[in-house]
Amino acid sequence: MENENTKIPLIVVAGPTAAGKSECAVELARRIGGEIISADSMQVYRHMDIGSAKITLEEMMGIPHYMIDVADPCESFDVARFKEMAKAYVHEIHARGHIPILCGGTGFYIQAVTRDIDFTDTFADPDYRNELLSYAEKNGADALHSRLAAVDPCAAEQIHPNNMKRVIRALEFYRETGNKISDHNEAEKQRETPYDLLFFVISEARKTLYERIDRRVDFMMEEGLLDEVAYLRAMGLRRDMVSMQGLGYKEMLDVLDGKIPYEEGVRILKRDTRHFAKRQLTWFRRERDARWIDRADFGGDSIKIAEYMAETAQRELKIAVQDPSPIPGHVGKA
RNA sequence: GGGUCGGUAACUCCAGCGGCGAGGAGGGCGGACUGUAAAUCCGUUACACGAGAAACACCGAAGGUUCGAGUCCUUCCCGGCCCA
Numbered sequence: 001m002e003n004e005n006t007k008i009p010l011i012v013v014a015g016p017t018a019a020g021k022s023e024c025a026v027e028l029a030r031r032i033g034g035e036i037i038s039a040d041s042m043q044v045y046r047h048m049d050i051g052s053a054k055i056t057l058e059e060m061m062g063i064p065h066y067m068i069d070v071a072d073p074c075e076s077f078d079v080a081r082f083k084e085m086a087k088a089y090v091h092e093i094h095a096r097g098h099i100p101i102l103c104g105g106t107g108f109y110i111q112a113v114t115r116d117i118d119f120t121d122t123f124a125d126p127d128y129r130n131e132l133l134s135y136a137e138k139n140g141a142d143a144l145h146s147r148l149a150a151v152d153p154c155a156a157e158q159i160h161p162n163n164m165k166r167v168i169r170a171l172e173f174y175r176e177t178g179n180k181i182s183d184h185n186e187a188e189k190q191r192e193t194p195y196d197l198l199f200f201v202i203s204e205a206r207k208t209l210y211e212r213i214d215r216r217v218d219f220m221m222e223e224g225l226l227d228e229v230a231y232l233r234a235m236g237l238r239r240d241m242v243s244m245q246g247l248g249y250k251e252m253l254d255v256l257d258g259k260i261p262y263e264e265g266v267r268i269l270k271r272d273t274r275h276f277a278k279r280q281l282t283w284f285r286r287e288r289d290a291r292w293i294d295r296a297d298f299g300g301d302s303i304k305i306a307e308y309m310a311e312t313a314q315r316e317l318k319i320a321v322q323d324p325s326p327i328p329g330h331v332g333k334a
Numbered sequence: 335g336g337g338u339c340g341g342u343a344a345c346u347c348c349a350g351c352g353g354c355g356a357g358g359a360g361g362g363c364g365g366a367c368u369g370u371a372a373a374u375c376c377g378u379u380a381c382a383c384g385a386g387a388a389a390c391a392c393c394g395a396a397g398g399u400u401c402g403a404g405u406c407c408u409u410c411c412c413g414g415c416c417c418a
Binding site for chain 1: 360361362363364365366367368369370371372373374375376
């Protein structure tokens, strides 16, 4: 019981893309004195606003947001960096007497923070990766997989030979640390959250979600996604960069390069975003502590969802709930 | 009315020299994920059967040729295009 009270509270607002997480999180923050840490692998990049559906200053309604615009699109960001920075913000916000809210759709990033996964003893080695990649190109994916089997049979069994990225990572891990990644993963899997955690997943019927995704993509196009990507392209960003693998960016790059017609690019973007949403849902289903919120149960009203989350936080985390003070000059949107 | 091209695993599009218990792609659905994660990868997609000398959903329909037909022939039905 004593321990329970010394834990830092952490509220997660997760969910598939276009489920309205950002708005809910802001409204929640206003009610409980929260500050928001974005958990989004694309919103960390500067200049990628429209395609990543980055929250605008106005939408933030005065609530501080972190982990947005913390990297240049030409650098490659990763979970390890995210976790380290986000964790620091969690502690900072708490020290300030506020409630940290982790909000986003990147399940892996969320879990890294939430379970305090340790990444410090490993790092990336581009040269070795390239070496392995060309080995695979020459001898086939199975040959590469065999190399892993020789060194870490357990990992080899878990990773499909075609999943080259993970095979390479496992091999790299072994080379860099002398340990098996399967052992490391097993150890990390045992971790319990160090936080007083409240994990929400906002979702809704698949069909509705898909319609919402289609509309969001149309909106992005109207907002000038193509121009945004053209600008990034002019900056010298290429398809093989991590940032340009984001949805909306790779497709529009193909349009700009004349590889596919505009309409086709939009169609593919919608389709791939639907696929993505499905993968997100799969991820969140594995989060045992997750509490699912169906938008339909709240009439699709983000305010009501936020009120519900605030009440739950009050009840379970003993967090004080206040009426959201009106923001001067700001008209709340319903 | 004439000509022509087409109708395939049933959501869609397409492969399929006479040996097919019919293949692929898309879409849908499910899953994995511990330093690229908006990435990467896997599975599944009529009903039944349940790995067997054993089960005929069987390629628009009905006949025919053949040891054997999705594949060839005839007629019919449906759709696209062209000519009247």
